[in-house]
Amino acid sequence: MSLPSIASLISARRAQYDAVVIGAGPNGLAAAITLARAGRSVVVYEAAATVGGGTRTKELTLPGFAHDVCSAVHPLGIGSPFFLTLPLGEYGLEWIQPDSPLAHPLPDGAAVLLERSVAATAAGLDAADRAAYIALMAPLAADWPTLAAAFLGPLRPGMIAAGAQHPLMMARFGLRAIRSARNVAERLFRGERARALFAGMSAHSMLPLEQAPSAAFGLVLGASGHALGWPIPRGGSQRIADALAAYLRALGGEIVTDTPIRSLAELPPARAILCDVTPRQLLALAGDRLPEGYRRRLMRFRYGPGAYKIDLALDGPIPWAAPGAERAGTVHVGGPLAEVAAAERAVGRGEAPTAPFVLVAQQSRFDASRAPAGQHTVWAYCHVPNGYSDDGVMATRIEAQIERFAPGFRDRILARHIMPPAALERYNANYVGGDINGGLQDFAQLFTRPTVQFNPYATPNPGLYLCSSSTPPGGGVHGMCGYFAAQAALRGALAR
Numbered sequence: 261m262s263l264p265s266i267a268s269l270i271s272a273r274r275a276q277y278d279a280v281v282i283g284a285g286p287n288g289l290a291a292a293i294t295l296a297r298a299g300r301s302v303v304v305y306e307a308a309a310t311v312g313g314g315t316r317t318k319e320l321t322l323p324g325f326a327h328d329v330c331s332a333v334h335p336l337g338i339g340s341p342f343f344l345t346l347p348l349g350e351y352g353l354e355w356i357q358p359d360s361p362l363a364h365p366l367p368d369g370a371a372v373l374l375e376r377s378v379a380a381t382a383a384g385l386d387a388a389d390r391a392a393y394i395a396l397m398a399p400l401a402a403d404w405p406t407l408a409a410a411f412l413g414p415l416r417p418g419m420i421a422a423g424a425q426h427p428l429m430m431a432r433f434g435l436r437a438i439r440s441a442r443n444v445a446e447r448l449f450r451g452e453r454a455r456a457l458f459a460g461m462s463a464h465s466m467l468p469l470e471q472a473p474s475a476a477f478g479l480v481l482g483a484s485g486h487a488l489g490w491p492i493p494r495g496g497s498q499r500i501a502d503a504l505a506a507y508l509r510a511l512g513g514e515i516v517t518d519t520p521i522r523s524l525a526e527l528p529p530a531r532a533i534l535c536d537v538t539p540r541q542l543l544a545l546a547g548d549r550l551p552e553g554y555r556r557r558l559m560r561f562r563y564g565p566g567a568y569k570i571d572l573a574l575d576g577p578i579p580w581a582a583p584g585a586e587r588a589g590t591v592h593v594g595g596p597l598a599e600v601a602a603a604e605r606a607v608g609r610g611e612a613p614t615a616p617f618v619l620v621a622q623q624s625r626f627d628a629s630r631a632p633a634g635q636h637t638v639w640a641y642c643h644v645p646n647g648y649s650d651d652g653v654m655a656t657r658i659e660a661q662i663e664r665f666a667p668g669f670r671d672r673i674l675a676r677h678i679m680p681p682a683a684l685e686r687y688n689a690n691y692v693g694g695d696i697n698g699g700l701q702d703f704a705q706l707f708t709r710p711t712v713q714f715n716p717y718a719t720p721n722p723g724l725y726l727c728s729s730s731t732p733p734g735g736g737v738h739g740m741c742g743y744f745a746a747q748a749a750l751r752g753a754l755a756r
């Protein structure tokens with residue numbers, strides 16, 4: 261069946277929708293739910309056979325091994341101010357809290373652990389850094405709702421409001437967040453343990469650690485670990501998408517899968533169209549409906565480094581050398597700050613790191629549904645230059661890094677599945693060149709995505725909105741971009 265005829269079948273069932281959403285990622289689904297809750301009729305078109313975008317779980321290696329294809333660990337999901345308003349538990353979403361959010365093994369054979377308790381985390385650091393760690397993290401963790409409102413809110417207004425309500429905490433946070441991770445780590449901490457811990461969390465920015473605002477990511481991820489934990493969904497990240505989709509259907513929303521939209525002309529009539537895509541795809545879908553100036557600004561949108569992902573089936577758990585690493589859901593593999601920084605600097609220069617910084621999740625240790633009894637899944641990725649390709653070189657380097665901190669690990673591999681940047685982009689068109697955040701998250705583009713404009717969700721075409729992670733607050737499974745885009749549509753094209 262051709263694509264336009266699918267669309268016309270749907271539109272025959274209902275002559276016109278209030279809104280059409282392109283893309284059933286967490287932001288597309290969040291947008292659709294927001295509209296349906298406001299009483300608007302909405303249909304979501306998804307290119308793939310299943311909903312979820314970056315939140316899907318599949319048997320990528322062997323039968324019985326459930327691998328998170330993209331997202332795995334969800335501090336921003338459990339803490340999302342929007343998700344908190346949804347009855348997702350009633351639709352099958354159950355969070356599992358690993359014993360400790362994060363471990364960061366070091367070459368001396370010990371691991372630094374990010375524990376839920378700030379004091380317990382500090383106790384595992386070098387004595388000289390304990391007080392500094394508590395002074396840094398305790399106020400942020402204690403005031404997490406304010407920080408979340410600022411960081412996951414409509415960034416600029418959210419920051420201003422949070423700053424007005426909690427001036428001291430936000431000023432302290434802001435003064436550090438605008439710096440580079442290396443600057444914050446080296447000024448605040450003397451010992452390798454605290455520096456490595458902060459470096460690993462900050463590397464989630466996918467920026468060189470010498471570049472601002474990489475420290476912001478370390479601060480927010482650290483505080484979220486203390487305040488909320490870094491949970492995984494029982495059964496896999498697919499459960500987040502399935503719960504969002506089931507709730508949307510319960511509200512009367514419709515979802516059509518297996519339907520890649522190539523032009524807005526394929527869509528049924530609607531007063532608003534919300535696109536869970538990145539600027540490059542928006543140009544392809546709707547370029548002819550956008551003025552030249554806006555098109556040029558979208559063309560200047562910058563994508564970030566790529567991810568290089570591997571999933572493994574093991575015949576036992578990862579045999580970490582460092583005691584305690586088995587207690588963590590996430591393990592940062594890359595050694596001391598200097599090594600993590602070197603890996604991320606190489607990516608920033610456009611080179612593939614020889615010793616990459618590897619983000620590992622070991623979900624099956626805490627969720628027996630992920631693998632057959634006694635066997636385990638491994639989820640791992642590292643950062644590479646955008647569009648990087650090879651013949652499995654980085655997969656070997658990722659495995660070598662894990663082996664370095666877990667001797668005997670390689671002998672436990674039963675099967676592997678590799679996704680370099682091109683495979684990620686084939687899997688989900690939003691991962692342009694392997695960029696998993698919908699665009700570079702440097703200083704300028706974190707606050708002004710997709711372009712510099714008052715309402716980042718609206719386009720100059722009335723009724724056309726962008727709702728993906730290419731809008732504030734950016735990457736991660738939190739649905740806030742979709743929620744804010746839908747709010748913009750409700751104030752705009754869908755106002756009654």
Ligand SMILES: Cc1cc2nc3c(=O)[nH]c(=O)nc-3n(C[C@H](O)[C@H](O)[C@H](O)COP(=O)(O)OP(=O)(O)OC[C@H]3O[C@@H](n4cnc5c(N)ncnc54)[C@H](O)[C@@H]3O)c2cc1C
Pocket residue numbers: 282283284285286287288305306307308311312313314315329330331332333334335336337519520521522536537541567569641684687688689690691696697698727728729730734735736737738741
């Ligand atoms: C390897 C990897 C690891 C990650 N780890 C984490 C993590 O642990 N925690 C976390 O919070 N985040 C993580 N992320 C990031 C997270 O997955 C994304 O930030 C999030 O999914 C973005 O949501 P979105 O709705 O904006 O876009 P997406 O989830 O990318 O969804 C976009 C959807 O739109 C569909 N689509 C695109 N174009 C069209 C079209 N023309 N027609 C129809 N449908 C279309 C796509 O098929 C897709 O389903 C990870 C991502 C990757 C790849």
